[in-house]
Amino acid sequence: xxxxxxxxxxxxxxxxxxxxxxxxxxxxxxxxxxxxxxxxxxxxxxxxxxxxxxxxxxxxxxxxxxxxxxxxxxxxxxxxxxxxxxxxxxxxxxxxxxxxxxxxxxxxxxxxxxxxxxxxxxxxxxxxxxxxxxxxxxxxxxxxxxxxxxxxxxxxxxxxxxxxxxxxxxxxxxxxxxxxxxxxxxxxxxxxxxxxxxxxxxxxxxxxxxxxxxxxxxxxxxxxxxxx
Numbered sequence: 001x002x003x004x005x006x007x008x009x010x011x012x013x014x015x016x017x018x019x020x021x022x023x024x025x026x027x028x029x030x031x032x033x034x035x036x037x038x039x040x041x042x043x044x045x046x047x048x049x050x051x052x053x054x055x056x057x058x059x060x061x062x063x064x065x066x067x068x069x070x071x072x073x074x075x076x077x078x079x080x081x082x083x084x085x086x087x088x089x090x091x092x093x094x095x096x097x098x099x100x101x102x103x104x105x106x107x108x109x110x111x112x113x114x115x116x117x118x119x120x121x122x123x124x125x126x127x128x129x130x131x132x133x134x135x136x137x138x139x140x141x142x143x144x145x146x147x148x149x150x151x152x153x154x155x156x157x158x159x160x161x162x163x164x165x166x167x168x169x170x171x172x173x174x175x176x177x178x179x180x181x182x183x184x185x186x187x188x189x190x191x192x193x194x195x196x197x198x199x200x201x202x203x204x205x206x207x208x209x210x211x212x213x214x215x216x217x218x219x220x221x222x223x224x225x226x227x228x
Contacts, residue, residue, distance in 0.1 A: 097202045104228040109195025112176040119161040122194035129182035129189040136178045156226045
């Protein structure tokens with residue numbers, strides 16, 4: 001039979017077997033760090049009692065085992081702390097999200113809702129651009145209105161559209177889409193199209209806090225780029 005952590009006895013003592021077997025059931029039942037620590041300490045004490053005087057336990061090995069136990073305990077405490085922080089963060093985020101109910105927000109979307117000749121949307125630039133253009137399209141994908149914004153700085157810009165079309169007529173109320181192209185010199189700037197909607201309610205779950213926005217559907221709380 002192989003030795004355990006330096007124990008040279010070929011026959012395990014009754015105390016050693018009782019120590020190991022007795023705590024296995026408890027650890028399996030609870031799976032807690034406290035049970036693991038208790039099992040380890042009992043086993044260590046039993047090993048020391050039954051060690052061969054001519055071949056004692058290696059102090060370096062014992063120290064290594066103690067360090068591993070301390071690491072496991074530390075990780076468990078860190079996990080507990082992180083779970084507590086996560087719960088607290090989600091709670092705070094829910095409160096903040098609830099305060100947005102009834103407010104309009106801009107979030108990533110290419111959709112424009114034209115109602116009574118009025119529409120709100122926006123763009124978000126990760127870096128400055130000296131030329132920004134927005135093209136509004138109808139349900140069939142046909143361009144109906146082009147907006148040349150010229151130079152724009154980094155950040156979010158809210159835009160409005162009164163339904164005017166490039167041919168001088170008025171667009172009917174409904175849902176449209178738009179595309180943004182931006183350049184800084186000859187280099188393209190990846191702009192994000194932002195749709196507008198009103199926050200109707202807030203929901204929480206395993207996926208985090210969700211805002212239910214009219215016209216945009218459920219969006220992540222962190223997706224809100226601007227509150228109007």
